[in-house]
Amino acid sequence: MDVMTDSQPKLEPAQLGAYFALMEVAGLLRHGVEAQLRDAGDLSYVQFQLLARLGLDSPTGSHRMTDLADGVVYSRSGLTYQASLLEQAGLVERGPAPDDERSVMVTITDAGRERLAQVLPGHVEVLREMFLKPLSGADVTALAALLRPVRDHMRSSPPRSAKPRPRKGTASSR
Amino acid sequence: MDVMTDSQPKLEPAQLGAYFALMEVAGLLRHGVEAQLRDAGDLSYVQFQLLARLGLDSPTGSHRMTDLADGVVYSRSGLTYQASLLEQAGLVERGPAPDDERSVMVTITDAGRERLAQVLPGHVEVLREMFLKPLSGADVTALAALLRPVRDHMRSSPPRSAKPRPRKGTASSR
DNA sequence: TAGCACTGCTTCAGATTCGAAGCAACTCCC
DNA sequence: GGGAGTTGCTTCGAATCTGAAGCAGTGCTA
Numbered sequence: 519m520d521v522m523t524d525s526q527p528k529l530e531p532a533q534l535g536a537y538f539a540l541m542e543v544a545g546l547l548r549h550g551v552e553a554q555l556r557d558a559g560d561l562s563y564v565q566f567q568l569l570a571r572l573g574l575d576s577p578t579g580s581h582r583m584t585d586l587a588d589g590v591v592y593s594r595s596g597l598t599y600q601a602s603l604l605e606q607a608g609l610v611e612r613g614p615a616p617d618d619e620r621s622v623m624v625t626i627t628d629a630g631r632e633r634l635a636q637v638l639p640g641h642v643e644v645l646r647e648m649f650l651k652p653l654s655g656a657d658v659t660a661l662a663a664l665l666r667p668v669r670d671h672m673r674s675s676p677p678r679s680a681k682p683r684p685r686k687g688t689a690s691s692r
Numbered sequence: 693m694d695v696m697t698d699s700q701p702k703l704e705p706a707q708l709g710a711y712f713a714l715m716e717v718a719g720l721l722r723h724g725v726e727a728q729l730r731d732a733g734d735l736s737y738v739q740f741q742l743l744a745r746l747g748l749d750s751p752t753g754s755h756r757m758t759d760l761a762d763g764v765v766y767s768r769s770g771l772t773y774q775a776s777l778l779e780q781a782g783l784v785e786r787g788p789a790p791d792d793e794r795s796v797m798v799t800i801t802d803a804g805r806e807r808l809a810q811v812l813p814g815h816v817e818v819l820r821e822m823f824l825k826p827l828s829g830a831d832v833t834a835l836a837a838l839l840r841p842v843r844d845h846m847r848s849s850p851p852r853s854a855k856p857r858p859r860k861g862t863a864s865s866r
Numbered sequence: 867t868a869g870c871a872c873t874g875c876t877t878c879a880g881a882t883t884c885g886a887a888g889c890a891a892c893t894c895c896c
Numbered sequence: 897g898g899g900a901g902t903t904g905c906t907t908c909g910a911a912t913c914t915g916a917a918g919c920a921g922t923g924c925t926a
Binding site for chain 2: 528529530532533535536537539540541542543544545546547548549550589591642645646648649650651652653655657658659660661662664665666667668669670671672673
């Protein structure tokens, strides 16, 4: 529009509106879902996401830790923590990966599937009530179509779970 | 299979897609923004949101605690915590409200405005880079238009910050 | 005006989160 | 095959978030 389109510090109202609405919707939705999950099955949102990813997404019911972390956004250490909790609760099992000794395969157990089935209907209900209610079928499709490219873009540009690790040898040599 | 359309526990793929994409985009975006804010001005996301709300949204630069909490989604106690931190840092001031002795008015200070101005350009930059880049102008408008009604719906249905407080008198007696 | 329920905020203990550091397995290149 | 660098996960300490409980001011009613 004007001289420089590159770094002007202001955003269009629509851009700001989209940003704030997005963050607020996600926050409120997460809050609502979290409460339901706690009531229905004593699961945190993260734990539910992990179970869902294992139980619904994966044919084998297994995933590597890193793959799970990438999907759920959380830090590696946070994932380790939650995976431990799930394992203690008997909802998942952790074992070595067949082809890479470093990796840990997380597998959902029958109890895990059961728990998942137990909370899913209520989860969907909350989703419908809070999120989907004010949207038409076309709206939902449009929304998904708009967000998907953004997600893909975000996934690729910053190495989400692999930060440039500081060189081991602190020496600046070479 | 689907005798009843009301409570069937399954969602359309588009619905699930919209849901997951929404949550993941919001999560990744928040992550990115958080890192930038920390680097540029040593602010957490919440602290930034509070400052932004005070400095940009409000003509007077003041808000009641509760109004802030509603906008930022977080729990009341979390807000108290963050407000304390901001006050310690000299970025806001807390004082009594003129007409209600219970309320606490939070006001942004000059230092707060300065800090806000300091991080804003970078913040916008991250937003553009992560969030707005894959979207056309029309896309952004459409996205905002789709999310706004959802946000309004969520804001109204559950009294977000006013939970039905358990009666003081535990006695169930009449 | 006294009594009583309600609202606004804070305090508190516990749970969850993160980044940095560390250990072990893998890969590449000579 | 040996060594260096890389990757996968865990441990650790510190910061943050949350819900429940508590204190104080307000408004309504008799």
